[in-house]
Amino acid sequence: MKKHHLRIPGPTEVPEQVLRAMQAPMINHRGEEFTSLFKKVSEEIKEVFQTKNDVLVFPSAGTGAMEAAIANLFSPGDLIVSFSCGVFGDRFADIAEAFGARVERIKVEWGRPVTYEIVRERISKDTKKEIKGVLFTHNETSTGVLNDIKSLREAVGDHPALVIVDAISSLGAVELNTDEWQIDVVVAGSQKALMIPPGLGLVSVSERAWKAVEDSKMPKYYWNFKNAKKSLEKGETPYTPAVSLVYALEESLKQIFDEGLENIIMRHKLLAKALREGLKNLGFRLFAQDSWASPTVTAVDISDFQGKINFSKALKNRFNITVAGGQEKLKGKIIRIGHVGYVDELDIINVLSAIEMILADEELFGKGVKAAEKVFNEGVEV
Amino acid sequence: MKKHHLRIPGPTEVPEQVLRAMQAPMINHRGEEFTSLFKKVSEEIKEVFQTKNDVLVFPSAGTGAMEAAIANLFSPGDLIVSFSCGVFGDRFADIAEAFGARVERIKVEWGRPVTYEIVRERISKDTKKEIKGVLFTHNETSTGVLNDIKSLREAVGDHPALVIVDAISSLGAVELNTDEWQIDVVVAGSQKALMIPPGLGLVSVSERAWKAVEDSKMPKYYWNFKNAKKSLEKGETPYTPAVSLVYALEESLKQIFDEGLENIIMRHKLLAKALREGLKNLGFRLFAQDSWASPTVTAVDISDFQGKINFSKALKNRFNITVAGGQEKLKGKIIRIGHVGYVDELDIINVLSAIEMILADEELFGKGVKAAEKVFNEGVEV
Numbered sequence: 062m063k064k065h066h067l068r069i070p071g072p073t074e075v076p077e078q079v080l081r082a083m084q085a086p087m088i089n090h091r092g093e094e095f096t097s098l099f100k101k102v103s104e105e106i107k108e109v110f111q112t113k114n115d116v117l118v119f120p121s122a123g124t125g126a127m128e129a130a131i132a133n134l135f136s137p138g139d140l141i142v143s144f145s146c147g148v149f150g151d152r153f154a155d156i157a158e159a160f161g162a163r164v165e166r167i168k169v170e171w172g173r174p175v176t177y178e179i180v181r182e183r184i185s186k187d188t189k190k191e192i193k194g195v196l197f198t199h200n201e202t203s204t205g206v207l208n209d210i211k212s213l214r215e216a217v218g219d220h221p222a223l224v225i226v227d228a229i230s231s232l233g234a235v236e237l238n239t240d241e242w243q244i245d246v247v248v249a250g251s252q253k254a255l256m257i258p259p260g261l262g263l264v265s266v267s268e269r270a271w272k273a274v275e276d277s278k279m280p281k282y283y284w285n286f287k288n289a290k291k292s293l294e295k296g297e298t299p300y301t302p303a304v305s306l307v308y309a310l311e312e313s314l315k316q317i318f319d320e321g322l323e324n325i326i327m328r329h330k331l332l333a334k335a336l337r338e339g340l341k342n343l344g345f346r347l348f349a350q351d352s353w354a355s356p357t358v359t360a361v362d363i364s365d366f367q368g369k370i371n372f373s374k375a376l377k378n379r380f381n382i383t384v385a386g387g388q389e390k391l392k393g394k395i396i397r398i399g400h401v402g403y404v405d406e407l408d409i410i411n412v413l414s415a416i417e418m419i420l421a422d423e424e425l426f427g428k429g430v431k432a433a434e435k436v437f438n439e440g441v442e443v
Numbered sequence: 444m445k446k447h448h449l450r451i452p453g454p455t456e457v458p459e460q461v462l463r464a465m466q467a468p469m470i471n472h473r474g475e476e477f478t479s480l481f482k483k484v485s486e487e488i489k490e491v492f493q494t495k496n497d498v499l500v501f502p503s504a505g506t507g508a509m510e511a512a513i514a515n516l517f518s519p520g521d522l523i524v525s526f527s528c529g530v531f532g533d534r535f536a537d538i539a540e541a542f543g544a545r546v547e548r549i550k551v552e553w554g555r556p557v558t559y560e561i562v563r564e565r566i567s568k569d570t571k572k573e574i575k576g577v578l579f580t581h582n583e584t585s586t587g588v589l590n591d592i593k594s595l596r597e598a599v600g601d602h603p604a605l606v607i608v609d610a611i612s613s614l615g616a617v618e619l620n621t622d623e624w625q626i627d628v629v630v631a632g633s634q635k636a637l638m639i640p641p642g643l644g645l646v647s648v649s650e651r652a653w654k655a656v657e658d659s660k661m662p663k664y665y666w667n668f669k670n671a672k673k674s675l676e677k678g679e680t681p682y683t684p685a686v687s688l689v690y691a692l693e694e695s696l697k698q699i700f701d702e703g704l705e706n707i708i709m710r711h712k713l714l715a716k717a718l719r720e721g722l723k724n725l726g727f728r729l730f731a732q733d734s735w736a737s738p739t740v741t742a743v744d745i746s747d748f749q750g751k752i753n754f755s756k757a758l759k760n761r762f763n764i765t766v767a768g769g770q771e772k773l774k775g776k777i778i779r780i781g782h783v784g785y786v787d788e789l790d791i792i793n794v795l796s797a798i799e800m801i802l803a804d805e806e807l808f809g810k811g812v813k814a815a816e817k818v819f820n821e822g823v824e825v
Contacts, residue, residue, distance in 0.1 A: 062702050062710065063787050065459075077447075084466075320444050328444065380789060405445050407762060410796040410812075411789045418788075418816050426816040430792075431809025434800050438808075 063381035068412055070202045070230055070358035070385060070399035072252035072259050075309070079257055082312035083305040090304055096296030102307060103293055105314045109232060109255075109322065110247055110265045112239040117289040118310075119262040120303040123229035123250025126262030128156050129284035130225050130246045134270060136278035137161030139193040142183055142222070144175040144213070148203035148388045153196045153227055160279045162193075171391065172360075174201075174208045174353040180216035187220065193273075194223040200231035203388045205349045205360035205397060207235065214242045223273055229253060232263075233317060234329045234357050234401050245270040254325070254357065256316070256402040257309040266290075329356040332400045332409050335436035339413040339429035343420065348395050357401035360387075364394045370419060372396050380415040406437050445763035450794055452584045452612055452740035452767060452781035454634035454641050457691070461639055464694035465687040472686055478678030484689060485675055487696045491614060491637075491704065492629055492647045494621040499671040500692075501644040502685040505611035505632025508644030510538050511666035512607050512628045516652060518660035519543030521575040524565060524604070526557040526595070530585035530770045535578045535609055542661045544575075553773065554742075556583075556590045556735040562598035569602065575655075576605040582613035585770045587731045587742035587779060589617065596624045605655055611635060614645075615699060616711045616739050616783050627652040636707070636739065638698070638784040639691040648672075711738040714782045714791050717818035721795040721811035725802065730777050739783035742769070746776045752801060754778050762797040788819050 067074045088094045099118075106116045119125055131153075135141065141162045143154035146169040158164045167183060169175050175197065184192070195217055199210050210226055217224055223245040228237055232247065233254035239247050244267070251261035266274070266286060274286050288299040317325060333356040337347055340361055348360035363372055373396055376382040387395040398412055413429035449456045470476045481500075488498045501507055513535075517523065523544045525536035528551040540546045549565060551557050557579065566574070577599055582589050592608055599606055605627040610619055614629065615636035621629050626649070633643035648656070648668060656668050670681040699707060715738045719729055722743055730742035745754055755778055758764040769777040780794055795811035 062698070062707070062785065064785075064789070066789070316444070325444070380787075403444065403446075405762075407446070407448070407793045407797065410793060414792040414796070414812055414816060415789065417812075418820050421820055423817065426820075427809030427811075427813025429809075430796055430799075430812045434796060434808040435805065438800050438803055 066380065066382040066408065066411060068382055068384050068399050068408070070253070070397055070401060071250070073256060073399065073402035074404070075258055076256055076313070076316060076403050078316065079309045079312045082308045085305070085308050087304060090302050091297065095302070095304065098307060098311060099293075099298070099302065100296040102310045102314060106263065106310070109314070109317060110239050110249070111237060111241070112247070112265045114240070114265055114267050115290055115293065116263055116265045117286060117293065118302075118307070119264070119284065119289070120260060120301070121262035122259060123248065123252070123262055124152065125284070126229070126248040126250060126264050127153055127227060129262065129264055129286070130248050131157050131160050131162065132279045132281040132284045133277055133286040134223055134225070134246065134273045135160070135162055135193055136276065138163055140165065140191050141194045141196060142167060142192050143196040144180060145169065145198065146173060146175055146204060146206055146208070147171055147198065147201035149201055149227060149229070150196070150198040153198065157196065171204045172206065172348050174206050175213060177212045177216045180213050184217055184220050184222075190221055192220065192222040194225055197224070197226045199226050199228040199237060200235060200355050200357055202230045202358055202397070203391065205355045205358045206353050207231070207355045209353070210237060210244065211242050214244060223270055230357055230401065233322070234325060236326055239265055243267075251306060251310065254402045255310065256313045257306060260303045260306045261310065329401065331436065331440070332404060332406065333357070333359060335406070335433035336398060336400060336409045336412065338436050339409070339433035342432035343413070343416065343425055343429040357399065359398045359400065360395045361398065362394065363396055367393060372416070372419065375419045376415055379419065382412060382415055409433055448762065448764040448790065448793060450764055450766050450781050450790070452635070452779055452783055453632070455636075455638060455781065455784035456786070457640055458638055458695070458698060458785050460698065461691045461694045464690045467687070467690050469686060472684050473679065477684070477686065480689060480693060481680070481684065482678040484692045484696060488645065488692070491696070491699060492621050492631070493619060493623065494629070494647045496622070496647055496649050497672055497675065498645055498647045499668060499675065500684075500689070501646070501666065501671070502642060502683070502688075503644035504641060505630065505634070505644055506534065507666070508611070508630040508632060508646050509535055509609060511644065511646055511668070512630050513539050513542050513544065514661045514663040514666050515659055515668040516605055516607070516628065516655045517542070517544055517575055518658065520545055522547065522573050523576045523578060524549060524574050525578040526562060527551070527580065528555060528557055528586060528588055528590070529553055529580070529583035531583055531609060531611070532578070532580040535580065539578065553586045554588065554730050556588050557595060559591075559594045559598045562595050566599055566602050566604070572603055574602065574604040576607055579606070579608045581608050581610040581619060582617060582737050582739055584612045584740055584779070585773065587737045587740045588735050589613070589737045591735070592619065592626065593624050596626060605652055612739055612783065615704070616707060618708055621647055625649075633688060633692065636784045637692065638695045639688060642685045642688045643692065711783065713819065713822070714786060714788065715739070715741060717788070717815035718780060718782060718791045718794065720818050721791070721815035724814035725795070725798065725807055725811040739781065741780045741782065742777045743780065744776065745778055749775060754798070754801065757801045758797055761801065764794060764797055791815055
């Protein structure tokens, strides 16, 4: 008998209370019960986005919310600059390209972040203000790298390009001050720090972005922001909403506010730090440096163990801990340990202890756990 | 945010599948659906009891099943010898006394087991065969002591006294060969190794015990074995059964057979050993010696920490781990860590790591975990 531990960077574990909330009886999505529920969560979610602007909720994967942002803000032929440091940055560019934008891809070596300088250099060259939008990834899930969105936004400065941030794996776990930092569109998904099952895509839209929506000529129906906003004013959606997931969101928001967004952000920092110190103490190399390491997912270099230990398999078979492997060129070279959403200190201890037992070297027993305990006991100074 | 860890010796954590099974729609307890369900679980549970005899299921606490055994087997004035080494042994004697039996209490120092010699001495003195029943506790939850029932049964030998065993906190977790060892009545509850919520009391009744039932003159209605047996033959109960708990039992039995009773017994041994080695490595004294330590609950001497660390409180507040305190004269002197039922290796690691962090002594970080990892990696040779 082994309990279930989902340590991938999403979908994440869903708290029991949220699972229970989803068991509420199905209701009429055009009735008063749903409209008041939908108005409530659509209002409350703004706090998590740190915005006063509208947040639109779609029945979709996070990728759908990315597509929605592209389709509503731009027109075919628009120049969009994508700054990518991994799989999900590339995906955003792919979507823009699929919709006929002229996409310029600026790629950063995997394992490293996009920097102020890289963005500033490209922006400052655009004297004719041709760039209509820039695409950033807040937390690059494929490499465990956190981009400093505040600084990247500053690099865009007063250039009129819309600033669009994929915050799917960061929103609600990492500081992201949408309004204060002047982010036009933030894209998120339900299955990460929001601690609910996959199926909701969320998009915040700034006033500046709403102006761009007026001019956008990309084809859209499902993702149409204007229709979504018009419906939202009545507490409705243009087509059938994912009712049970909206119930789930109501409950998860309650839990988020109970703990407090700032506390949640500190918790994620602490969990990441403890895991990293533990892994380092066991001799592992981490794929991303501490200074830009993700608070929600840690990529661990396992290339030294190839042909010797299959960590993903061993963690699953022996301890029922599910971690993620590397994607594309990182396949087989890293494992990714998710610590986002419904994750606590003992979950980190679990992973480290399980890895110690898999390493099966008596010298290492307790060594990673020891380092993590030290971090936890020193508390939140991270 | 802290996940919920219930590490008391019962009620124990309930697996998600069992919780879900309890959400089945309510059914007519006199209908075909229930009768086939009840026949099925009443048959299957025999395997866990290691008996071919009837097992009766009551809507009750474990204590109810104890009372049922007394009320059905004896008559007022009968001499019953209670061998007790703790709170639950004493309780069995109290029940017998309340029903008018002549109870002789043989008490063993808390923290130690009842021995073959103690039983043999009393039995061999009873040349007139006056003793009608002997009461044993398999696993004394209050002190973390396992009595060697096989050996105690042998000490009774061919004396005609009925042998009644309280196996509430052992059944399904510790070896107990009811028929092979010739135990007349085994009493159990749902909320321990059966991994379901409290509310079912279970009693196995040997042929010899059924004969005693015929002669019993103690007052009974609710606990009436003969009525229960008559109903059981039709897949029914004499009064309303705890339907949802019967659904839960069906599912938990499935899980028990999936893992295998022998594997479960080995798991509990291993968990106990790892916890004990971990605690010893941290410098704790354990209340019961290794040779008679319970596989389901570990009593830890905390008297050295009085006024310094309140472990129960600290485990609860900082890690949401619930352990049990000492009972009666052991209040404040021990904590009891339950590891029965739905508990795995990482649960043990959790408790040790949490205790290490509470001790807050850098020298001890990882030290208990290290010892436990060693035990787990060495496997089931316990």
